[in-house]
Amino acid sequence: MLQNHWAKQDDIEQLHADIRREVDEAVEWAENSPFPDPSELLDNVYERS
Amino acid sequence: MLMTYLEAVRRGIWEEMERDPNVFLLGEDIGVYGGAFKVTAGMLDHFGEARVIDTPISESAIVGAAIGASLMGLRPVAEIQFADFITCAYDQIVNFAAKCRYRWGAAVPMVIRAPSGGGIHGGPFHSQNPEAWFAHTPGLKVVTPATAHDAKGLIKSAIRDNDPVLFFEHKALYRRIKEDVPEDDFTVPLGKAAVVREGRNLSIITYGAMLYVAREAAETLAREGISAEIVDLRTLVPLDDQTVLESVKKTSKVLLLHEDTLTGGMGAELAARISEKVFEYLDGPIVRVTAPDTPVPYSPPLEEAFLPNAAKVAERARWLTHY
Numbered sequence: 288m289l290q291n292h293w294a295k296q297d298d299i300e301q302l303h304a305d306i307r308r309e310v311d312e313a314v315e316w317a318e319n320s321p322f323p324d325p326s327e328l329l330d331n332v333y334e335r336s
Numbered sequence: 337m338l339m340t341y342l343e344a345v346r347r348g349i350w351e352e353m354e355r356d357p358n359v360f361l362l363g364e365d366i367g368v369y370g371g372a373f374k375v376t377a378g379m380l381d382h383f384g385e386a387r388v389i390d391t392p393i394s395e396s397a398i399v400g401a402a403i404g405a406s407l408m409g410l411r412p413v414a415e416i417q418f419a420d421f422i423t424c425a426y427d428q429i430v431n432f433a434a435k436c437r438y439r440w441g442a443a444v445p446m447v448i449r450a451p452s453g454g455g456i457h458g459g460p461f462h463s464q465n466p467e468a469w470f471a472h473t474p475g476l477k478v479v480t481p482a483t484a485h486d487a488k489g490l491i492k493s494a495i496r497d498n499d500p501v502l503f504f505e506h507k508a509l510y511r512r513i514k515e516d517v518p519e520d521d522f523t524v525p526l527g528k529a530a531v532v533r534e535g536r537n538l539s540i541i542t543y544g545a546m547l548y549v550a551r552e553a554a555e556t557l558a559r560e561g562i563s564a565e566i567v568d569l570r571t572l573v574p575l576d577d578q579t580v581l582e583s584v585k586k587t588s589k590v591l592l593l594h595e596d597t598l599t600g601g602m603g604a605e606l607a608a609r610i611s612e613k614v615f616e617y618l619d620g621p622i623v624r625v626t627a628p629d630t631p632v633p634y635s636p637p638l639e640e641a642f643l644p645n646a647a648k649v650a651e652r653a654r655w656l657t658h659y
Binding site for chain 2: 322323324325327328329332
């Protein structure tokens with residue numbers, strides 16, 4: 288990508304940083320969320336459960 | 337000798353490979369790595385790479401190659417790393433292996449081993465119980481051992497059988513179940529259920545990992561004065577009608593228990609057979625305790641709610657007993 292000038296080194300590093308931040312935020316959100324309630328067991332199998 | 341369910345499968349395969357040079361193994365990571373669950377550990381070193389073959393990640397190719405080898409006189413034992421992945425080989429199994437004998441008299445003496453079942457927080461693609469998909473297909477045999485003894489005896493029978501056999505090993509039992517298993521060359525016949533607990537008030541018909549749920553429920557019920565008989569099917573195809581029907585005739589009440597989901601599961605087939613053949617012996621409705629009709633949840637509390645357990649079985653058994 289660098290050889291063909293499709294992206295600069297800074298662009299790639301920025302992309303990595305953005306993805307890492309997004310994943311870290313998602314992990315943090317998931318770990319801070321409560322487990323689902325068993326009443327949700329049948330949800331989302333079809334449009335209307 | 338004391339051994340785990342996993343070790344029992346391993347010993348059974350090992351013994352058959354020693355006994356018959358036509359038996360060979362193929363699958364993903366079964367050789368150098370010894371298998372995802374280590375069922376084939378040490379086999380590459382002992383039997384060599386002509387008989388323990390690491391394959392590309394293609395279930396269709398694994399089963400297709402196994403069928404071809406079996407048509408040429410070998411006895412392949414193919415491993416599907418997780419039973420869920422078997423869908424990629426569905427066409428080879430259902431439209432080819434299952435129909436070879438019927439269409440042109442060709443035997444396909446192949447075993448497909450597949451670790452199935454939940455309870456390990458594996459989520460929807462590593463926890464399914466696909467036995468009913470194949471039990472519905474004429475031409476296939478379906479085996480679901482619950483004990484280490486039966487795991488060894490049944491894998492040996494499956495390898496010696498001249499029809500394609502789906503062999504579902506419950507992965508939650510691999511290291512949890514440890515029991516005394518004979519070291520000699522014994523087999524457990526395909527198509528023979530076992531009455532593993534005698535009882536008077538109701539029959540619990542089950543297989544695979546649910547045997548242990550049934551046993552736990554039966555212990556609870558016994559303390560309440562309810563006597564539950566337990567039948568372990570061991571093989572789903574051929575299905576041992578006789579043992580099931582004899583138990584139902586004895587107790588007159590039946591609870592069907594499986595970890596697979598409800599609709600179109602083995603419980604439905606069993607209920608129909610019982611109703612057709614011994615209806616007049618029944619003193620209550622046929623009860624099913626199964627997983628509900630959803631994919632297997634990943635989240636621990638949802639998976640716990642999804643899986644049948646001893647409390648759910650005991651509750652339905654009490655209701656049925658007092659019906």
